Amino acid sequence: MRIKRTLTAAVLLTSLTTLTACEDARPSRSATVPPGVAGPSAPAPSSLAEAQKYVQRYASCEEMGTEPGDSRLPLTDLTTVGKWSVSERGVCTDRTERGEIIFYMASDMKEFQAGYKQRVMDKIAAGSGTYGLNSRVFVGENFAVTPTETKTALALAASELRVLTCNPTFAVPEGYEKEAALVEGCVLSDFVGSNDGSGSPNFETPQEDPAAGGAPAKPGQPAQGSLGLPRAENLGALKELVHPHTVDCTNMSTAPDAVAVESIDYVPVVSGDQLAWGIKERAICGNAAGDRRAHDLNWLDVVRDMKLLQTKAKAAQQADLKGDGRLKATASRLLVGENIAVETNSASIRHGLYQLQFLTLECRPGFSAPAGYRLEKSQVEGCVLTNYEG
Incomplete structure (x- = not known):
């Protein structure tokens, strides 16, 4: 019995040792995504020349100099x-935006970030309370760059580099990535701030609220509720509402493969599973690519959950705005009724839909409409419904 118990214990010990070894070998999240760098794909070039090549994927950077x-x-x-662990410094010409990009190769990124934080704190203590709020310090794993032009900073924000901000009053706005820096009191993000509004759009900028104070925001607008939105119980009724005078649905399909069609000229609002967007029925009208290039594509939606649809459409619109604050010309806009919606990038079709009392979902920061246009609350915070396209 003693031998049997000893053997059993040995087997158990071996199993536990093997299990522990397996667990120890499993990489932790902190090992694969260290704080303070731009995620698992953060660039780590071995030389200034390699750092330049990386930046050139996103911005103009010519004639590198190190003098x-x-x-x-x-x-x-x-x-x-010699400071902040910087081993090499360079500067290149940004011909596209007529500026420069300064490079810093750092042997210790934590020391570099600590040095920048101290600089920010010193500036604030000297009376420059806003210093560093619109940071242009982009960091990778072992190098940093500082572009002089805002448009270049926006281009770099699309890379794996992240903006290092250490001003204690800064908060990363909604809709942007936020990561821990290597030093306490700093943060990494893909938000590019600016005083003149030319940087990344701040989606937390208040929209004009038509219900504020219980009074109409514009002459002719309701203090509460809506002036009315169109409704249809099914796709057939929706088609009858908009075809043929506004949306040409001579060629209309509800086949999943057809509805999922996209082209370089027509990008729908809804992507992927329509049920995940709160849509019950969906159809595409127009001519998909065949012998000719796709043209006149528009999508009709019968909506099960309008709040869900508007929430996801808001996120899609904000993602489109992040680049330069403008919506792409090929991107469709979402025009909604009470329980229906139309996705279109045609201005003429949108104006026809406004005549049918559809309103477009507008989520641009600080948007307002002149007197005489409809401006109503949407079902998601930070957006409005309107028939104004300013």
Whole structure:
């Protein structure tokens, strides 16, 4: 019995040891995604030349120079070689935006971030309370760049580099990535701030609220509720409402493969599973690509959950706005009724739908409409329904 118990214990110990070894070998999230760098795909070039090649994937960066007296360097530089663990510094010409991009190769990114934080704190203590709010310091795993032009910063925000911000009053706005920096009190994000509004759109900027104060925001607008939105119980009724005078549905299909069609000229609002967008029935009208290029594509939706549809459409619209604050010309707009919607990128069709009392979902920060246009609350915060396209 003693031998049997000893053997059993040995087998159990071996099993536990094997299990522990397997668990120890499993990589943790902190090991694969270290804080303070731009995620698992953060660039880590081995040289200044490689760092330049990486940046050139997103922005113009020509004629790299490393001389301390290069006239393209700013008069007040962020830091120099020998400080903040910077081993090499360079500057290239951003011909597209007529600016420069300064490079810093860092042997210790935590030391670099700590140095930048101290600079921000010193500036604030000296009376510049807003210093660093519109940071242009983009960091990777072992290098940083500071573009002089806002449009270049927006382009770099689409890369794996992240903006390092250490001003204690800064908060990453809704809709943008937020990651922990290597030093406490700083944050990494893909938000590019600016004083003139040319940076990343801030989706938390208040919209004009037509219900504020219980009074109409515009002459002729209701203090509560809506002036009325169209309704249809099914796709047949929706087609009858909009065809043929507004939306040409001579060629109309509800086949899943047809409805899922996209083209470079026509991008629908809804993507993927329509049920996940709160849509009960969906159809496409127009001519998909065949012998000719696709043309006149529009989508009709009968909606089961309008709040869900507007919520997901808001996220899609904000993703489109993140680049330059503008909606792509090929992107469809969502025009809604009470329980129906139409997706179209045609301005003439939208104006026809406004005559039928459809309203477009508008989520651009700070949007307002002139007197005489409809402006009503949507079912999601931060958006309005309107027939104005300013």
